[in-house]
Amino acid sequence: TGVLFDVVNVEGHGIYFSNRGQDGLGAGWTTGNSMMWNCSASMLACPLPPTAYNWSYGAWGQRSGNVEWNSAGSFVKPHSLYYAQLAARTGKKHPDQDKLMPFDTSSATNPPIDRAQEFVAEARKPALELKDWIDSININSPLSVRYEKTKKKDPSLVWQKKSGRKSAHKKSTVLTNGESLMKLEGGLLVKEEKILSGGRQGIVWWNGNLRLRYLAKARPHITRYAPGRTGMGFTDDLDEMTDNMLSQNILVTDHNYGLWYDRRRDDHERIKRMDGYVWPPFYELPFARSGEGTAWDGLSKYDLTKWNVWYWNRLKKYADLADEKGLVLFHQHYFQHNILEAGAHWADFPWRSANNVNETGFPEPVPYAADKRIFMAELFYDVQHPVRRELHRNYIRKCLDNFAENGSVLQFISEEFTGPLHFVEFWLDVIAEWEAETQKDAKVVLCVTKDVQDKILDDPKRAAVVDIIDIKYWRPVPGGGYTTLLSGLNLAPRQQSRAGSTRIPGSGGAADMPGRVYETILSLRETFPDKAVLYS
Structure with a gap:
């Protein structure tokens, strides 16, 4: 309550002092006993909440609400209510008042001739924008502002503005000595x-909430972003995350990219959003927004x-810390969940034609x-489509470029x-091309269905690109044989599992599961002594 919107101009959107009901995770009334003063917006909503009041003076724009609209369509004086109240309280004008962007509120309805000519001259150049005014202020009166991480009992209060103090934020030391990086030697990661050795943690794919009661079950995440908030469930502090992993x-x-960007889609609806009022925390995605058109999420x-710099920098920061502290990043290039199963998975996906400017087809x-x-899945993995083929190629190379100097x-x-064999072949060919051009060695894991894995390992050229074999999508069976998922059926793993995994018969194996796993890994290690084997 008691919020003052003082000389606020919102272009193309609105200012709402209203009851949002279930919107915004059940926000209810946004404010009461609050003021709009000399404000302009496409929509100004200012109703009267129960047991409280709201006010508006000098409103410009479409209006809704049952307050008294004082001087609507006109400017009121003083220009800034905040600085007028501050001057009345202190007895003098505050020097920061001169930093307000110049705003001419004089009448132009019937100007004198000389004033009219001034208006004509001013119309020949663009109007001053707030960003340009801020830049000019920074040049003439540079701000000295630092940010320091503070310890608060309330995890939502993380960043406090400080002036003239050293930052207490821990600065990471990145090891650049190649001898200190993780290596693959004799089929072992050392x-x-x-x-x-150690455990593995996954990330949250799609859900989240900024309410404090959610934090108790929050999990670590590298590319989750909660504006202005740091910590578990918000924007993770990667130094703390990696220290906790060690402990x-x-x-x-x-890590894989998120299923969708903002939390509204957690409802799993396929509808097009009517606006871009997104809900945090955000699961950032690899690609940048174009600033053109409107995607299904309203942005x-x-x-x-183009690349989302924040996303890739966060992954790079984690990889640097992993190099330093002896940790590992499993970097999943794609997330097949977007292209199969629930329609909502596809609704906001960047590759969907409605969501990009690239004519993905x-x-x-x-x-x-x-x-x-x-x-x-079939269309997504079709690398014969000329546009999608080049987009896939560029994206795979970005996945490699980002970690070119990391060993972890x-x-x-x-x-x-x-997915199908031909897409795995394409993926490995792009990696081989990148390694040949850069003279860098990516650590490549072949984690696919057994039918595809066998064909790749029987192909000397492509098998040479593979450093590690992961048998995640097929399992040995006690007594002999395997169960496996199949490629190219356009079915997700759990869809195939529900229908029944394919059984590859065999005999003579260990009677217990640990024994069969040992036999399987040993057989792969003996067949491919230069490759490590994962059972994830």
Whole structure:
């Protein structure tokens, strides 16, 4: 309560002192006993809440609400209510008042001739924008502002503005000595001649909440972003995250990009959002917004040739810390969950034609199966499509470029991958091309269905690109044989599992599961002695 909107101009959107009901995670009334003073917006909503009041003076724009609209369509004096109240309280004008952007409120309805000519001259150049005014203020009166991490009992209060103090934020030391980086030697992952071992932590795929009661069950995340808030469930402090991993004997963070950007889509609806009022925390995605058009989430469309710098810098920061502290990043290039199963998975996906400026060629309107499910895997993995092929190639190379100097990153094709052989071949060919051009060696994990894995390992050229074999998508069976998912069926792992995994018969194996796992890994190690084997 008691909020003052003082000389606020909102272009293309509104100012709302209203009851939002269930919007904004059940926000209810936004404010009471509050003031709009000389404000302009596409919509000004100023109703009277129960047992409270709101006011508006000098409103410009479409209006709704049952307050008394004082001087609507006109400017009122003083220009700034805040500085007028401050001067009345202190007995003098505050020097910062001169930093307000110049704003001419004089009448232009019937100006004298000389004043009219001044208006004509001013119309020949763009109006002053706030960002340009701020830049000019920074040049003439540079701000001295630092930010310091503070310890608060309330985890939502993390950053406090400080002036003239040293930052207490811990600065990471990144090891650049190649001898100190993780290496693959004799089929083992080692760092400084010690075999790496420990647990693995995944990340949240799609849900989240900024309410404090949610924090008790929050999990670490590298690319989750909560504006202005740092900590578990918000924007994770990567130094703290990696220190906690060490204390809990967790070696690996398994990372893929989020299922969708903002929390509104957690409702799993496929509808197009009427606006871009997104809900944090945000699961940032690899691509930058274009500033053009409107995507399904109400924000601008993506440009799949441009990168979200914050996203890639966060992953790089984690990889640098992993190099320093002896940790590992499983970097999943793709996330197959977006292109199969629930239609909501596809709704906001950057590759969807409606969500980017790159002419990706996916059908619109989306042909949802039974008006609910999505089956876009075949089209997504089609590298014969000239546009998508080049976009895939550029993206895979970005995944490699970002960690070119890191030793702690293992490169996987995708989380939840049941894609076809030809896409895996394409993925490995792009990696081989990158390694040849850069003379860098990516640590490549072949984590695919057994039918694809066998064919790749039988291909000497492509097998040479593979450093590690992961049998995540097939399992040995006690007594002999295996169960496996199959590639190219356009079904997600759990869809195949529900239908029954394919059984590959065999006999003569150990009768217990640990024994069969040992036999399987030993067989792979003996067949491919230069490759490590993961059972994830």
